[in-house]
Amino acid sequence: MEKVAQSYVKADPRGRESGTPAIELQDICKSFGRVEVLKGVSASVGSGETVCLIGASGSGKSTLLRCVNLLAPPTSGAIRLHGQTITDPKVDLNLVRSRTGMVFQHFNLFQHMTALGNIAVALRRVRKMSREEAEQRAMEQLDKVGLRALASARPGNLSGGQQQRVAIARSLAMEPDIMLFDEATSALDPELVKGVLDVIRDLATSSGMTMLIVTHEMNFAREVADRVLFMDRGVIAEEGQARQLLSDPRTPRLQSFLSQVL
Numbered sequence: 006m007e008k009v010a011q012s013y014v015k016a017d018p019r020g021r022e023s024g025t026p027a028i029e030l031q032d033i034c035k036s037f038g039r040v041e042v043l044k045g046v047s048a049s050v051g052s053g054e055t056v057c058l059i060g061a062s063g064s065g066k067s068t069l070l071r072c073v074n075l076l077a078p079p080t081s082g083a084i085r086l087h088g089q090t091i092t093d094p095k096v097d098l099n100l101v102r103s104r105t106g107m108v109f110q111h112f113n114l115f116q117h118m119t120a121l122g123n124i125a126v127a128l129r130r131v132r133k134m135s136r137e138e139a140e141q142r143a144m145e146q147l148d149k150v151g152l153r154a155l156a157s158a159r160p161g162n163l164s165g166g167q168q169q170r171v172a173i174a175r176s177l178a179m180e181p182d183i184m185l186f187d188e189a190t191s192a193l194d195p196e197l198v199k200g201v202l203d204v205i206r207d208l209a210t211s212s213g214m215t216m217l218i219v220t221h222e223m224n225f226a227r228e229v230a231d232r233v234l235f236m237d238r239g240v241i242a243e244e245g246q247a248r249q250l251l252s253d254p255r256t257p258r259l260q261s262f263l264s265q266v267l
Contacts, residue, residue: 025052025087026049026085026087027050027053027054027215028048028049028073028084029049029083029085029086029088030049030072030073030083031083032046032083033045033081033084034082035068035072035077042068042239043065043068043079043239044239046069046082048241048244052087054215055209055215055229055230056217056232057220057226057233057234059234059235059236059262060235060236060242060262070107070219071187074102074107075092079092086101086182086183087182103131104182105182105184106177106183107176108176108187109172109187110189111192112168113172114160114172114175115160116159118160119159120147120158120163121156124146125139125140125142126139127175128178128179131179144156147171149174150171151200152167152170152171165193165194166198166201169189169190169193170204173204173205177208183215183216183217184216185217186205186216186218189205189220190202191221202222205218206228209230218230223251223263226247226251227248231246231247232244232245232250233247233251235250235254237258237262242258251263
């Protein structure tokens with residue numbers, strides 16, 4: 006097992022054709038003290054697939070997402086990324102996380118650095134790039150999220166939506182195989198949500214990247230997701246193709262949830 010755990014490398018782009026899931030969760034349980042948040046969750050996300058996690062607050066969505074990159078290691082169960090078990094105790098956590106990008110509700114930017122600096126710093130420290138190489142890639146990513154003109158601005162001078170786009174660019178600059186989004190728009194004012202969703206939408210439709218997205222934006226999920234997983238009280242209560250599930254939910258619990266959020 007040690008050899009497998011230590012060998013996590015950039016995914017084979019043929020993973021979708023080979024049938025190996027990009028993310029595989031097997032009977033994941035997670036407890037905080039006596040509180041059991043996840044109760045045996047099993048699911049998979051195919052290579053290049055976009056899957057949205059939906060459900061009421063407290064249903065376990067964000068905890069499950071944090072389990073995927075081991076920010077919240079599961080109490081029990083197994084997680085495999087591209088067929089490699091990352092819940093092995095000997096796994097190189099830094100290597101796993103360098104291949105898994107994550108965007109949080111709150112932007113977690115360094116306030117004393119410029120937008121460019123926030124993106125370049127990990128490239129220099131983790132990828133050991135020169136300053137010139139790191140700043141060139143950082144500028145390319147800022148260009149992709151429409152913020153090239155604000156490269157020298159500090160977070161305090163950016164709107165919430167702009168800060169979140171910098172955070173997305175920071176994750177993308179590391180060239181991850183998998184992107185995780187934890188309610189990336191929930192801390193934004195309504196008028197700023199669209200710009201961030203547009204960036205994620207473009208990634209989902211054009212990059213071929215594997216994406217697992219926790220969201221309360223049902224119309225967005227319907228539009229960009231291949232599949233939707235509905236979580237309720239620590240389990241996956243219903244799953245299916247995005248448009249079908251959101252238009253014709255089978256279970257009373259999902260029907261009730263959608264009636265409240267749509």
